Amino acid sequence: MKVIQCAAFGPPEDLRVEEVDDPLIQPGCVRVDVRACGVYFVDALMVQGLYQFRPTPPFVPGTEVAGVVTEVGEGVTGFSVGDAVMGAPGMNAFAEQAIVPVRALRLIPKGLSFAQASGFYQAYSTAYFALVHRARLQPDETVLILGAAGGVGLSAIDVAKAMGARVIAAASTHEKLELCRAQGADEVILYSEEDLKSRAKELSGGGVNVIYDPVGGDFAEPALRSVAPEGRYLVIGFAGGEIPRVPWNLILLKQCQVIGVNWGGWTMSHREENEALFASLREWMEAGRLKPVEPTLYPLEDLPQALRGLLDRKIVGKAALSLE
DSSP: OEEEEBOSSOOGGGOEEEEOOOOOOOTTEEEEEEEEEEEOHHHHHHHTTOSSSOOOSSBOOOOOEEEEEEEEOTTOOSOOTTOEEEEOOSSOOSBSEEEEEGGGEEEOOTTOOHHHHTTTHHHHHHHHIIIIIISOOOTTOEEEETTTTBHHHHHHHHHHHHTTOEEEEEESSHHHHHHHHHHTOSEEEETTTSOHHHHHHHHHTSOEEEEEESOOGGGHHHHHHTEEEEEEEEEOOOTTSSOOOOOHHHHHHHTOEEEEOOHHHHHHHOHHHHHHHHHHHHHHHHTTOOOOOOOEEEEGGGHHHHHHHHHTTOOOBOEEEEOO
C-alpha cells in the first residue's frame, strides 16, 4: 500500500510517498480502507520535530481518518466489515489503509461525507469538551474564538452556535472572516488590522464570557484583557508558535479562570464519558444542529503542499487528503 513517509524531521517538502507492506491487524482493532484523512496543523509540527510528541523517524504521520472497515481484529464488537467509520489512530493515518483501535473509532453520523468525517472526530470532540464540559458555556453568553477560520475554530463556532451562544470570530483576512460568518459567527474581528482587545470588548458590550484560544502567541494577552469579570479562558493549543506569557495580575483582577483543554488526554481515563460526549455530537449532527464545512481536498501525494499551506496560513477552512 502507499503511505506518506517521514524519513527524518524536516520541512513538509521532504515527505515522500512510499510503497510498504499492508499493516497487520491487531486485537481490539479494525482495518480501515481509508477514503479521506484529516490534515491538521499538528501534523505539520510533528514532521518537523516541533510537536510535544516526537516519534522516532521513519514514521507515517497523520492522526485522523475516515473510510470503510475491511477487517475486524480479535475481540472487536460493535463494528463489522462494510461499516463507514471515522477514527483517530494517533499516527499512521496518511496511508491507503489504517489499523485503528476500536476505542478511537466511531460510526460516521448520517449526513457526513468521508471528507467531512475525516476532520470531525477530533475537532468537534475538542470543541464540545471545551465549551460544554470545561467552560459550561450558557446560551446567553458571548464567546470569542481565535483562529476562527481554521478547522478547529470553525468547529468551535458550530458547537457554540448549537448551544445558543453569541459568537465573535477573529481571523487574519477578510476571506477567512467571510467563512466564519457563513459558519454562523455573529460578529468578526480582523485582528491583522483591528485591535483585538478593544474591538472584542466593544462587540461584547464590555467583555467576553468565554475565550476559545487554539492560537496562543501574541494574541493571548490582548484576548485575556478582553475577558469579562469571572470569565473563562480556554487554552486549546499554540498554533501561533509561541507559548504565551501573560501577566498573572490580570487573572487576579478579573477573577477569571484559565482552563486547560486536553480532550485527548481526558479520553484515556474517561472512556464512558467520552462515549456519551460523542453520542451527543452524533445526535446534534443527525438533528441538523451542526453544519461541518467541506474541506479543501488534496490527493495523497500533495500532502506537503497542504501542510505548507497550513504553516503559511494560506488555507481557508479545513484541509483533507482524498483517497477516493
